[in-house]
Amino acid sequence: MTDTQQDTRAGFVALIGEPNAGKSTLLNRMVGAKVSIVTHKVQTTRARIRGVALAGASQIVFVDTPGIFRPKRRLDRAMVSAAWGGAADADVVVLLIEAHRGLTEGVEAILTALEERSGPAPIALAINKIDRVPAESLLALTKKMNDRYAFTETFLISAEKGRGVEDLRDWLAGKLPEGPWLYPEDQIADLPLRMIAAEMTREKLTLRLHEELPYQLTVETEKWEERADGSARIDQIVYVARDGHKGILLGKKGETIKAVGRASREELEKFLDRRIHLFLQVKVRPNWLEERDRYGEMGLDFNDGD
Numbered sequence: 001m002t003d004t005q006q007d008t009r010a011g012f013v014a015l016i017g018e019p020n021a022g023k024s025t026l027l028n029r030m031v032g033a034k035v036s037i038v039t040h041k042v043q044t045t046r047a048r049i050r051g052v053a054l055a056g057a058s059q060i061v062f063v064d065t066p067g068i069f070r071p072k073r074r075l076d077r078a079m080v081s082a083a084w085g086g087a088a089d090a091d092v093v094v095l096l097i098e099a100h101r102g103l104t105e106g107v108e109a110i111l112t113a114l115e116e117r118s119g120p121a122p123i124a125l126a127i128n129k130i131d132r133v134p135a136e137s138l139l140a141l142t143k144k145m146n147d148r149y150a151f152t153e154t155f156l157i158s159a160e161k162g163r164g165v166e167d168l169r170d171w172l173a174g175k176l177p178e179g180p181w182l183y184p185e186d187q188i189a190d191l192p193l194r195m196i197a198a199e200m201t202r203e204k205l206t207l208r209l210h211e212e213l214p215y216q217l218t219v220e221t222e223k224w225e226e227r228a229d230g231s232a233r234i235d236q237i238v239y240v241a242r243d244g245h246k247g248i249l250l251g252k253k254g255e256t257i258k259a260v261g262r263a264s265r266e267e268l269e270k271f272l273d274r275r276i277h278l279f280l281q282v283k284v285r286p287n288w289l290e291e292r293d294r295y296g297e298m299g300l301d302f303n304d305g306d
């Protein structure tokens with residue numbers, strides 16, 4: 001190992017909490033401005049990348065599980081446990097709650113789901129919006145929360161004012177497994193956009209192919225090129241596990257993949273409000289399943305680079 005590679009760490013952090021807890025605000029603080037473009041427009045049950053933060057030699061990949069921890073009035077426990085899968089694969093979980101609301105029914109529901117899961121990941125509590133309450137109340141809330149659940153660590157933060165955020169980020173960085181970074185540095189800024197674009201194409205494939213759709217399929221955004229005229233060129237690869245699947249995806253004279261590309265491009269243009277040139281390619285990658293086992297659960301388009 002050379003000096004420059006020493007001590008690099010990388011891994012996944014699931015940021016969970018009730019709607020409005022401040023997840024986006026916190027992420028923007030830790031990751032940088034671009035993350036806010038990740039809206040709730042693209043819904044999926046799988047975990048998605050919200051952004052990547054760098055802290056020293058660590059690369060922290062934040063994932064979330066949209067729709068999961070937003071139970072309506074009555075909590076569907078089975079659904080929450082099933083959906084919890086994505087977060088259970090994270091290396092660290094952060095539960096974000098609001099200082100002025102404390103241990104609400106919604107937080108209680110999340111804690112129940114936490115108790116039912118068996119993953120070994122450390123779970124930190126981040127009490128957010130501390131600027132909204134008197135400092136004296138925080139000690140009591142910290143105690144109440146830790147009596148309810150044995151958190152690995154508790155942080156008092158104000159995502160909006162930036163208080164305590166660095167401490168949390170540094171702590172997360174230290175908890176990740178040692179290993180090489182998961183994403184090249186030049187991809188980090190637009191990673192969420194790349195993910196969204198891939199997800200849109202995947203969705204169009206699903207709509208078009210229904211049950212014919214090979215289960216072993218993934219979409220990766222390989223290139224994202226900004227053009228001088230304000231448009232962008234996006235190159236995506238649809239990976240399938242077998243030759244036969246490639247034929248299904250292409251369709252007669254490539255009609256199927258063309259239609260998928262058109263539909264995906266139209267939606268991307270609406271979403272990004274700009275002109276998009278989308279190029280799709282179908283490739284067979286037989287060992288894809290092995291990678292998928294490791295990363296598919298996270299909804300990641302993992303790029304192993306070798």
Ligand SMILES: Nc1nc2c(ncn2[C@@H]2O[C@H](COP(=O)(O)OP(=O)(O)OP(=O)(O)O)[C@@H](O)[C@H]2O)c(=O)[nH]1
Pocket residue numbers: 017018019020021022023024025026128129130131132157158159160161
């Ligand atoms: N006072 C105060 N307000 C905050 C703080 N952090 C976030 N907020 C506000 O809380 C509201 C919700 O923040 P978001 O970051 O959108 O919350 P979220 O958890 O991402 O919400 P969803 O997108 O619904 O899941 C916004 O109005 C933020 O400005 C904080 O530290 N202090």
